[in-house]
Amino acid sequence: MKAVSVVTIRKELKHRSPEELLELCLRLSKFKKENKELLTYLLFESHDEAGYIETVKTEIDEQFQNINTNSYYYIKKSVRKILRNLKKFARYSLKKETEVELLLHFCAVLKDFQPSIFKNIALNNIYDRQILAIRKIVDGLHEDLQYDYNLKLEELNTVDHTFKRHHR
Template sequence: MKTATAKEIKTELADYSHQQLIDLCLRLSQFKKENKELLSYLLFDATHEETYIINIKNEIDELFLTINTASYYYIKKTVRKILRTLKKYIRYSKNKETEIEVLLYFCKKLKNLAPSINHNNTLLNLYNREIILIKKKITVLHEDLQYDYKLELENLNL
């Protein structure tokens, strides 16, 4: 089965009625959890980006509480899982400021994690990669926002 391109889908959707579009969206949400999460974001959270960021930060807090600190192996697995979840939420938003806020918060939590990530190269490399990514993302923002985020980033590096 050949998958249609985004342009083909767009032109085809233009011909559908309002009720048919609603039915298509509901049917789409039945197949994958990510489709339902994206629709939820677009319908309920896209207009309230600050609330969305706060909800993500609360989820980060909860996920960091579930980390098994018995060994670095379990810490690495859980931290990667948390990061995968965050990247998914960031993809939904497509907002650079949201991405930077969430990644900065993740890095703060990771840096303050006990036992320290400084004793494990894998976690330290993961942390450093995210810091580099944040620096790249900051450069595309407005100068005032760049200054604010660079200050937060400097606090992380201390």
């Protein structure tokens, strides 16, 4: 079966009763965990974006604490999984500020992670790519927000480059 376009779905949904829409939403939530997470965000967390950001940051912190540090291979796999989850949670929000906040937190935690990510090229590249992604998003935001986020980026960058220079 081929899926129809969003425009077609929107037109069809306009012809449905509120009860039918409710049933469709509930049925969607049963099929994929992501659908249920998105509905949870939209119904319970979208009104308090700051609270949502803090919840996701806490979850990121917990995931970092549970990383198997026996080898860089396991660390890399775990960091990629955390980043995938972070991107998914940022997509639920659709707010660029939320994505920047979450990525800044991710980079700060990753930078301070032990053993150091700067001793591993793959982890170092993940970190550098996220810094570039943050810069790209920040460039599209309002000037006041750009200033605030660029200050946070500079904090990450100055310590980061100092560390890299001394440990390579």
